[in-house]
Amino acid sequence: MLHMTKSLRHATSAAALALLGLAATPALAWSLPQLAGLELEEMDGVGIEQKLGDAIPLDAKFQSDTGAFVELGDSFGDVPVLLTLNYIDCPLLCSFHLETLVKTMAGMDLEFGVDYRVVTLSIHPGDSVEQLAGQKARYVTEFRGLRQDAGEAFPEAQALGGWTFLRGTRAEIDRVADAVGFGYSWIPEKSEYAHSAPTIVCTQDGVVSRYFQASGGDPTTASSDFRLALVDASDGKIGTLLDALFLQCFRFDPGSGSYRLAFGMLRGAAAATLVALLAGLFFMRRPGNPGPPSAPGRSGDGDGPGDGGPEAPENGSDDSTPRWLDVARN
DSSP states (O other): HHHHHHHHHHHHHHHHHHHHHTTHHHHHHHHHHTTTOOOOOOTOOOEOOOOTTTOOOOEEEEEETOOOEEEGGGGGGGSEEEEEEEOOOSHHHHHHHHHHHHHHTOOOOOBBBBTTTTEEESSSSOHHHHHHHHHHHHHHHHHHHHHHHOOOOOHHHHHHHHHEEOOOHHHHHHHHHHTEEEEEEEEETTTTOOOOOOOEEEOOTTTTTEEEESSSSSSHHHHHHHHHHHHHHTTTTSOOOOHHHHHHHEEEETTEEEEOOOOOHHHHHHHHHHHHHHHHHHHHSSOOOOOOOOOOOOOSSSSSTTTSSSOOOOOOOOTSSSSSHHHHOO
């Protein structure tokens, strides 16, 4: 009976997760791989509350993968930052998340470590500096390998300098997690965290700009969306003129985590163009507004003086004066 009850509870949890995923709530849908098999009460507070436009605590204090004691803001200042929250012993989702991120970064033509940086904050206070350094070396090596496969040798020092792994106390971790709306929960029975897997795009001064989910979708599309998000977050400091024009016509959809054509803007531009055309036609056709003058007669066609055409006006007006103007004068 107890076994049947537990099976029923697991089935109920799975059904709830499926419904939550189908309900198009990205925060919960992102968590599905990590939440599978958890009880409903274990999922309480887990997910993402998007806090676009909010500032993150740049004065939060951590220890980096080099052992140095730093503030979060030390990784900000001049270029946008991709922020992730993960931990070392995560059984599935974190490695999937960071491997997907590496593939996305390798597909962008922005220069890692120069045009943008990456910060990975461990949500587990027990992760050591040595473990962080090992994780960093792993993903930097993967990134450089993908770029080399594409025919480009990427400098190791630049890649290592572009990605920072951080560890800290629970209080400092939660300051950042709360600021970006990252909800997670420790499950003692399983010795793991229930959490989601967002990559958070931040501006150079630490303002939340975009959220992206870790997914197994088209890497080319993901690279394009990440690139535009970084260009957008940089306030024009990176990217091209074409990027700026593109961002005028496309808007980021937080629900889908991608850029979509701004139909409202296009409709507005079309309406303004139509109004301008109608206004022009109205002023051209209004009473008293003269039309274009008639074309002058050609020499020898029988319409000019001395060729059998009409004689010059007796009132002494110049024959070159348009007839529509004479009528207006009379």
